Amino acid sequence: MADRPIDNYYDRFDESRDYERLLFRDGYGAQASEMNEMQSIEAARLAAIADALFKDGDVVRDAQIVANPQTGEVRAGAGRVYLKGAIRTVRAATLSISTSGMVAVGVRLVTEQISEMENPALRNPAVGSGTFGEPGAWRLRVRAEWGFDSDGKGGEFFPVHFVDDGVVRSKEAPPHLDSFNQAIARYDRDHTLGGTYIVSGLVVRASESAGGGAQIYNVEEGRARVWGLGIELPTSRRLSYATNPDLRFIDTEVHTADGSARMRINVARAPIHNITLLRATLQKTATVVHGAFSGASDTLPDASCPLWKSARAKLFLSRTQIIEE
Numbered sequence: 001m002a003d004r005p006i007d008n009y010y011d012r013f014d015e016s017r018d019y020e021r022l023l024f025r026d027g028y029g030a031q032a033s034e035m036n037e038m039q040s041i042e043a044a045r046l047a048a049i050a051d052a053l054f055k056d057g058d059v060v061r062d063a064q065i066v067a068n069p070q071t072g073e074v075r076a077g078a079g080r081v082y083l084k085g086a087i088r089t090v091r092a093a094t095l096s097i098s099t100s101g102m103v104a105v106g107v108r109l110v111t112e113q114i115s116e117m118e119n120p121a122l123r124n125p126a127v128g129s130g131t132f133g134e135p136g137a138w139r140l141r142v143r144a145e146w147g148f149d150s151d152g153k154g155g156e157f158f159p160v161h162f163v164d165d166g167v168v169r170s171k172e173a174p175p176h177l178d179s180f181n182q183a184i185a186r187y188d189r190d191h192t193l194g195g196t197y198i199v200s201g202l203v204v205r206a207s208e209s210a211g212g213g214a215q216i217y218n219v220e221e222g223r224a225r226v227w228g229l230g231i232e233l234p235t236s237r238r239l240s241y242a243t244n245p246d247l248r249f250i251d252t253e254v255h256t257a258d259g260s261a262r263m264r265i266n267v268a269r270a271p272i273h274n275i276t277l278l279r280a281t282l283q284k285t286a287t288v289v290h291g292a293f294s295g296a297s298d299t300l301p302d303a304s305c306p307l308w309k310s311a312r313a314k315l316f317l318s319r320t321q322i323i324e325e
Contacts, residue, residue, distance in 0.1 A: 004113050006138055008032070013040030032137075047085025054082040055178045057106060057160045059171070063090060065105055069166025069240070072099045076146040081107050083158050088144035097148050099166040108147045108155035114139040167239060170231040185228025195228030202233060215241045247273055 010033035013019075022038050024030065054060075063079025074095040080087050090107050097103045116122045116135040124131045147153055162169040172181065189195035201222020206215070217239045223232045248269075255265050288298045 006113065009036070009138075011036040011040055013037045013044070015044055043085060050082065050085055053177050053179055056083050057158045058082045058178060059160065060087050063160065065161050065163075065168055067097070067163050067166055067168050069099060072097045072166060074105060074148075074163070076105065081144065081158075081160060083107060083109055083144065084156075088142070090144040090146060093146035095146060095148055095151070097163060098150075101165065103163045104149040104159035105161045105163055106147065106149070106157055106159040107144045108153060108157050110143045110145060110155035112141045112143070114141055167237065170233050172230050172232070181229060188225060188228035192225075196226050197224065199223040199225065207238070213243050215243055217241070245273065 010031075012033055013036075019037075019041065022034055022041075024034075058081065060080040060082055062077055063081050065074055065076045067074045074097055076090075076093050076095060078090060078092040080089055082088070088107065088109070095105065097105065114122070115138045119139075122136060122139065124134045124136055126132055145153075145155070147155075147157060149157060149159065161171060185195060199222070201220045202224055203220045203222070205218050205220075207218055219233065219237045219239060221233050221236050223230065225231065250269055253268055255267075257263060284302075286301055288301065290298055
């Protein structure tokens with residue numbers, strides 16, 4: 001309730017006292033505080049039942065969003081969302097959010113007290129009565145409005161959807177009964193080795209139009225269960241990720257040549273980012289006529305000149321050849 005004083009307003013509801021009913025007695029005057037307390041008792045009773053089925057932010061009907069990952073524009077549709085013990089109606093709105101990082105898009109509950117000053121129709125309409133035209137009870141108006149966690153607006157915020165780098169995170173389609181879904185999720189995890197699998201669709205294909213240091217993937221529409229909870233993607237999506245390879249240094253990988261002039265080597269850990277060192281051991285047989293002396297070795301007929309040169313390595317021919325930086 002807003003920080004606005006209301007003359008002669010009392011509500012003695014205290015949930016810890018376990019009061020369930022007000023017992024009105026004949027011959028005694030009714031108190032306005034008793035009527036306020038009666039409203040609070042009924043609201044608390046309804047909220048206790050509803051909280052067993054829903055949690056704050058559950059979508060009951062519609063209330064879906066569409067985000068543009070390039071501009072950050074979010075179109076939030078009208079619908080009904082469960083918040084603070086009641087199903088609230090939220091109207092359509094357009095938001096502008098950041099296209100990087102995670103943004104929580106949800107509903108803000110904005111409360112406002114309405115008196116006869118703001119709405120003269122709240123004065124007593126009973127013509128001919130002694131209190132005709134006199135002020136009476138005020139009204140507490142609670143509006144549900146779309147917003148996001150960093151918009152700086154007032155009201156109590158409840159997240160409903162999450163947007164990661166401009167892409168809306170999948171959410172279970174309504175009706176979303178949390179207690180039932182949790183029970184089904186536990187059963188699914190116990191009987192399907194973790195409860196994570198694709199039900200239909202969700203085929204991922206790499207796009208050939210990748211460029212600008214990004215990897216592009218197209219994900220078809222479909223449905224899956226993740227950790228036992230249902231996830232539905234009603235339309236296909238185009239996902240873009242910055243190219244950030246996970247590089248690891250491979251110290252040694254040995255391959256044997258087949259003797260041909262040119263050959264393809266299929267490495268065990270592809271693809272190769274760059275080569276820093278190449279070692280090659282060559283074996284050659286040569287016929288050498290031994291000189292007319294003993295206790296000495298004869299040289300090979302080949303000169304130790306480079307067989308090839310490159311910016312990365314040099315190969316030298318000798319009894320054992322090594323290519324190094």
